Amino acid sequence: MKKRLVTLVSALALGLSAVFTAVLPASAANRPFPKYELTYQWVHGTPDPNYDPDNPVGDGCLRDPNAEVTHLTTFAFGAVIEPCDAVRTTIRFYNDLQPGEEATIDFRWGVSWQYTDISDPNASNYIWKPVENFLFDGQPYPAYDVNDQDAMVVKDANGNFVRMSNGKGYYEPVHFIFDDLFEDGEEHTFQFDAYLPINGDWAGMSWGTGSTGDTQGGSIGAVANGLDVRFNAGADFRHVEDSVYREFLSITDPDNPLPNRTLGTWGSEVAGTTFSIEQCLEDRQLAPLTDSITANEIYPDLTYTTPIKFHTGSGSYLMARWPYEFMTSYLGSDFDSISGLRPFFRNGTTFDSYETVRPGVANFSYKPTIDSIIADIPGYTYVDNDLPYYSKGAFDLNSPAGKYNYISAKNIVVTYNKSGERIQHFYYTYEPLKTTFELTKTDSAGELLEGATFELFRQADMREYLAYEDGGYLCKRTETPELEEIEVCDQGQCSLVGVNRVDVPGAAADGTFSTDGTGTFIPTNNDGTPASNWLTPGTYYLREVTAPSGYVLDENPLVFQVEPEVIDDVIQTVELTAVNEEEPPPVDSPPTPPNTPPSDLPATPEPTSPSEPMPKTGTDAAQLVAIALAFIAGGAWLVRRKSA
Missing domain, CATH: 2.60.40.10 (Immunoglobulins)
Structure with a gap:
């Protein structure tokens, strides 16, 4: 089979959010377009620490041939990566012809990858960027020069590059013939990496295919696909006393609900918006900062305890607008696959848990509810929060079956600032419980x-x-x-x-x-x-x-x-x-001896020397006792007399 490389301009208008196959009836032959399988992987890149945005050289990212490669979660043609990360795309086409079907003629394919610069206020100004590490059937393919924009992007009659969506969308890729006859049992594989530069903002990939009918008319078929790529943005929540919050933010009425602070936007200043923290409140928090949650903290009927970080693709609602809503763009790979699920899992007028269809494997990145953020602080009760209102902030749970109505409610649309700030800060307030x-x-x-x-x-x-x-x-x-x-x-x-x-x-x-x-x-x-x-x-x-x-x-x-x-x-x-304790009883004092009157008795003689014998007076012991008793009796009486 002879292979040839021919440049063709596709008249096929590619739509990012559509996967389609167009088959025109043919009188000559039935030539179905090959089937395909598509997978995306996440190449974890590394920013260049020496990159100078004022004197840029390259895209600010290092290339590591041994970079970590993991599964990339995608949903509804969307994914989230970080600057300097890449999306590795692998597409396998194969032909499995049935009786009466014939090979595909002029099988062609093309891709475009583009991004916006975070520092460029014109957010629709997409910049074309070549894909890297392109392989066809597992081998480099120099004939398909991915670095040449003139060869890779369709031009109009005036020589201008053609962009889809009325000139504001992605660049339309030129489709190259990779196989002049794609036969039964044959397969072809494309693989390439699309890097988000260090200053990248939104980005997108679009690839398309085509084929040609035979000389009798034949059939023409094509498929197109793509991926909308954003990087993460998120929020965190602080818990403070309501009176403290109102005092330092100069809210004079203690009874009115909290107004939301100035929302940060791409072009706003950081100071004074939700991209900044209130410094006077930073050292007065009643509970640890909340920047993640688990599924069972949101819905007690679930048992999953994997932390769900409060981040998702920029431009997405962070808080759940209906029960069991999960994040369709989430940076993380610790959750069960959401492939094939509907985020709007409604049964008539009620919402069912995904456990009903995937028991035991419904560990998803569920969006937190407003109430699930409330902290359990001993001695305090929840008062309010400063989240903003959106006209479609919540689904109207009173909507009849088959109707999908929204109501104004508090929520957060995550976004980022041109300075690089991607986390907005919000506050929940509490007041002390009072007792007696x-x-x-x-x-x-x-x-x-x-x-x-x-x-x-x-x-x-x-x-x-x-x-x-x-x-x-x-x-x-x-x-x-x-x-x-x-x-x-x-x-x-x-x-x-x-x-x-x-x-x-x-x-x-x-x-x-x-x-x-x-x-x-x-x-x-x-x-x-x-x-x-x-x-x-x-x-x-x-x-x-x-x-x-x-x-x-x-x-x-x-x-x-x-x-x-x-x-x-x-x-x-x-x-x-x-x-x-009772006072101890008083201690009794010892009696005071009575006063002794002067005595008229003769003085006691001086003791004699031991060598001299004591003179004998003729008085024995009985006589001494009698004299003593008479002395005491005479003294007591004198006291009584003096008292009298």
């Missing part, structure tokens, strides 16, 4: 005690008072309570703690409060009803000012944590018990 407490005062035996007086302090957030370089917040709130110090001891170790005094409902003017005749104190409103929803999360110190009569003052404050708990939609009250 009930205080009971007892002795060590559990008996209720009246008359114990207390004051309450909350541990201060010292970052509000410290300089930033000393660990304080970058931005301070306009109003902060007075800072005080109290001494707190634990197992003999005492330290001073910075606190703020708490205004307790129902307390006296000096801020103290006391247990009543029932041994309890319950905070009350001005009308005497029990107060609720005033005690915010934090660490508290209950300090006793005076103890009940007969009891020892507890000088060490009672420390307790407040993390309001909700049970059956009711915020639980904090119950406190403070105990006093």
Whole structure:
């Protein structure tokens, strides 16, 4: 069989989002067009660290013959890669003729690859770029010069390159004859790499084929295909206190919903838009930043725990517009194949889980819902978010069967900025759950005690008072309570703690409060009803000012944590018990000896030297006892007399 290479200009208008076969009836012969198989792979490239955009040389990407090659997820003629990555396309054509069918004449094929420059404000200005590593039937094919745009792109009568979509789309490729007679059992394979340059933006590939009828008319068939390529853009979410958000973004009305901040666009400034973070909020986050989620966190009926990063092809909605919607353009290969699935899996007026058709292998890159981003923060409840509204932000779940209506709803269309920023930042806000407490005062035996007086302090957030370089917040709130110090001891170790005094409902003017005749104190409103929803999360110190009569003052404050708990939609009250020890009984003093009057008895003689014998007085022991008793009796009497 003789092979020849002939340049033909295809009159076939190629459409990116269409795969078609056109067959014209023939009287001479039935020559069907060859069948084909198409696969895409992801070549992981490497940016050139020495690339200078002001003095560009090449496309800013290094070429590695041993680069990692993985499966490329595609959906609806779309895929996502990164700058300096490539799409490796492999197309296998084969003829499997049936009785009465004849070989294809002049089998021809051509491809174009083009991109837009991220720094070029004219987004429709596609730049043609040659494909690389072209192989035909596994071998280089120099006759098909992929580097020569004049030979690869169709020109009009004026010598201008022809672009599809009224001159705004992809370049129309010239189709070359690769086989003059494509016979039964024969096959041909095309393979090539299409690199997205370092400054690449949107890109696209278009390839088409054709054939020619015989001298009697024969048949003409063709197929066309392509791929719309975008790079990733995404979002992340921060969790902050609602009052803090409103203060630092100057939102004066605390009751109105949060307005969305200025959305970043391709041509906008980064500062002051969703491409920038609010610096005053960065060190005040209540929970870790959220930039991924798992399927079972979105839909508890699923069991899949593969992290789904919040990124998808630029220009796509990030948040789910209907249940079980998945990202059709997702940069990642850790998920099950979505081939053959409909993203709109609706059964009448309800949406089914893909588990019904692919049980156990429905681990897809599901889009997060608005509610699935809400963080579980102890002591706080969700308030609002600053996501923008879109006219078609969500599917109208009330649409009747067969109708597909949309409603205005919050969502995010991911995009990127000409500066290279591709992540937008959004905020979810929360407010503290508020509760109250009930205080009971007892002795060590559990008996209720009246008359114990207390004051309450909350541990201060010292970052509000410290300089930033000393660990304080970058931005301070306009109003902060007075800072005080109290001494707190634990197992003999005492330290001073910075606190703020708490205004307790129902307390006296000096801020103290006391247990009543029932041994309890319950905070009350001005009308005497029990107060609720005033005690915010934090660490508290209950300090006793005076103890009940007969009891020892507890000088060490009672420390307790407040993390309001909700049970059956009711915020639980904090119950406190403070105990006093009784004062010990007084200790009896030893009796004081009585005063002794002067004695008229003769002085005791000086003791004699041991060498001299004691003189004998004639007085024995019995006489000495009698004299002593008489002395004591005489002294007591004198005291009584003086007292009288």
